[in-house]
Amino acid sequence: MTRNAMMDEWYPVGLVSQLDAHGRSTALMGEPIEVKRGDDGTATVARSDGRHLPVCIRYGHVWSSLGDPQKPLFAIPEADQPGRRLVDVGVVRVRCSPLRAVENFLDIAHFPFVHTDILGSEPHTEVQNYKVEIREDEDEVWATQVRFYQPQAAKSAEGGITTEYMYRVPAPTCSILYKTCPPRPGEWDVITLFVQPLAEDLCDVWPWMALFDDETPMTDLIHFQQTIFVQDRSILENQIPGLLPLDPGMEIPTRADLTSVAYRRWLKRHGYTYGAQLVAQ
Amino acid sequence: MPAQSPAGRVALWRGRSGRVSAFADRCPHRGMRLSHGFVRGETLSCIYHGWGYAQAGNCVRIPAHPALTPPETVRVATQHVEDGGGIIWISAGEPTGGPPRFEGLAPVRSMTVEAGIVALEEATGTSIAGGLLDYTNADTSVRLLLAPESPARTLMHVLIDEDSNPDERITASRAAEALRRAAEHIERGGTGR
Ligand code: FES
Numbered sequence: 078m079t080r081n082a083m084m085d086e087w088y089p090v091g092l093v094s095q096l097d098a099h100g101r102s103t104a105l106m107g108e109p110i111e112v113k114r115g116d117d118g119t120a121t122v123a124r125s126d127g128r129h130l131p132v133c134i135r136y137g138h139v140w141s142s143l144g145d146p147q148k149p150l151f152a153i154p155e156a157d158q159p160g161r162r163l164v165d166v167g168v169v170r171v172r173c174s175p176l177r178a179v180e181n182f183l184d185i186a187h188f189p190f191v192h193t194d195i196l197g198s199e200p201h202t203e204v205q206n207y208k209v210e211i212r213e214d215e216d217e218v219w220a221t222q223v224r225f226y227q228p229q230a231a232k233s234a235e236g237g238i239t240t241e242y243m244y245r246v247p248a249p250t251c252s253i254l255y256k257t258c259p260p261r262p263g264e265w266d267v268i269t270l271f272v273q274p275l276a277e278d279l280c281d282v283w284p285w286m287a288l289f290d291d292e293t294p295m296t297d298l299i300h301f302q303q304t305i306f307v308q309d310r311s312i313l314e315n316q317i318p319g320l321l322p323l324d325p326g327m328e329i330p331t332r333a334d335l336t337s338v339a340y341r342r343w344l345k346r347h348g349y350t351y352g353a354q355l356v357a358q
Numbered sequence: 359m360p361a362q363s364p365a366g367r368v369a370l371w372r373g374r375s376g377r378v379s380a381f382a383d384r385c386p387h388r389g390m391r392l393s394h395g396f397v398r399g400e401t402l403s404c405i406y407h408g409w410g411y412a413q414a415g416n417c418v419r420i421p422a423h424p425a426l427t428p429p430e431t432v433r434v435a436t437q438h439v440e441d442g443g444g445i446i447w448i449s450a451g452e453p454t455g456g457p458p459r460f461e462g463l464a465p466v467r468s469m470t471v472e473a474g475i476v477a478l479e480e481a482t483g484t485s486i487a488g489g490l491l492d493y494t495n496a497d498t499s500v501r502l503l504l505a506p507e508s509p510a511r512t513l514m515h516v517l518i519d520e521d522s523n524p525d526e527r528i529t530a531s532r533a534a535e536a537l538r539r540a541a542e543h544i545e546r547g548g549t550g551r
């Protein structure tokens with residue numbers, strides 16, 4: 078097997094707030110790993126043979142890599158903006174390809190059917206045209222000017238509004254969503270999806286948020302996002318094939334799927350194929 | 359509901375008119391299982407993005423683009439279905455005749471048995487004749503129509519005399535449950551009846 082380009086990427090492996098000396102046994106791309114707080118108080122990530130892996134602490138999570146990351150972890154400038162509440166949502170285990178989990182996060186057309194009366198509702202099902210590009214300088218996938226009618230867009234939203242979104246994919250298993258922020262017009266709420274690939278068909282999903290919302294109790298914010306991801310899980314565990322098909326032929330995209338099309342093209346271009354299938358079967 | 363056929367998993371559904379259809383259990387849009395979908399009128403809709411399919415398998419609705427008439431090429435594979443004497447039959451290819459009829463018998467219920475046909479035959483002490491397996495438990499006699507789903511799993515349809523009264527139907531159903539337990543015991547390596 079050739080070395081997969083995804084080996085050298087950073088992945089979330091746990092919450093900083095839950096780090097302890099006892100450690101957390103988990104896995105990264107099929108390798109068992111142990112994440113814990115070392116004697117000097119810093120986080121360590123080690124393979125079962127004791128070899129230490131690179132560590133980075135950012136956005137509430139401990140990040141690591143089986144390979145040799147060539148770049149620092151992607152930037153989220155909003156994370157350092159004063160006045161935002163940073164929310165560790167926790168973990169949702171999903172029996173699906175890590176790439177399928179990201180693709181689902183980039184999709185809005187499913188809101189009325191999967192997140193009924195929360196993120197969407199019939200008859201407001203239309204997906205208007207939006208812009209998608211692969212930004213060459215940053216080497217990221219971006220979708221902008223995405224608009225969708227939402228009956229309850231966020232915990233702080235009362236009643237239905239047309240919400241605007243931007244999506245960004247800075248790493249093969251991470252995506253950042255920027256969303257209209259009802260209490261602060263002009264600012265964007267940030268909701269991220271950090272996916273830890275446990276295996277090609279199994280992942281831990283770690284959503285994280287940086288919001289302008291001083292009112293909603295933390296438990297409600299966490300509960301709201303967890304409800305959404307549990308609804309997505311019922312889809313993700315029932316898609317065929319389980320691995321994300323990167324070659325056209327197996328699936329039928331429409332204009333509403335252009336973010337997914339760009340994401341798949343970008344994955345294929347970089348050889349990010351862990352959790353993907355190349356040949357239509 | 360999901361069902362198994364020799365051609366793979368199918369989504370079996372009934373439109374408002376009562377007509378039954380069998381679709382390949384995979385939405386051509388993004389691969390979601392159609393057996394998780396919902397029926398409205400004569401259309402089965404996928405639960406992921408709501409694409410709707412008519413009984414012939416052609417896509418009739420893409421909610422993300424309400425003004426678009428879906429192209430003819432967007433369709434899901436269908437299988438031939440027939441309702442014969444209260445039993446739904448699927449044919450893997452083009453059928454040459456109607457489904458078998460079991461004169462004088464009426465279906466009671468269907469159940470999944472975690473055992474293969476060999477174990478079921480051993481549990482009844484008889485073998486399949488005329489497409490049916492006979493099973494007698496105390497004074498109750500049932501006839502079983504078996505559809506293998508895998509080497510160790512069988513979908514079992516329980517039939518009894520069509521003149522049976524409700525009490526007899528309940529007794530027949532209990533007898534079938536006893537058979538299921540016996541066959542599953544044999545399948546797990548247990549012996550005898
Ligand atoms: S996967 Fe069925 S409608 Fe999208």
Ligand SMILES: [Fe+2]
Nearest residue numbers: 181191192309
């Ligand atoms: Fe979703």
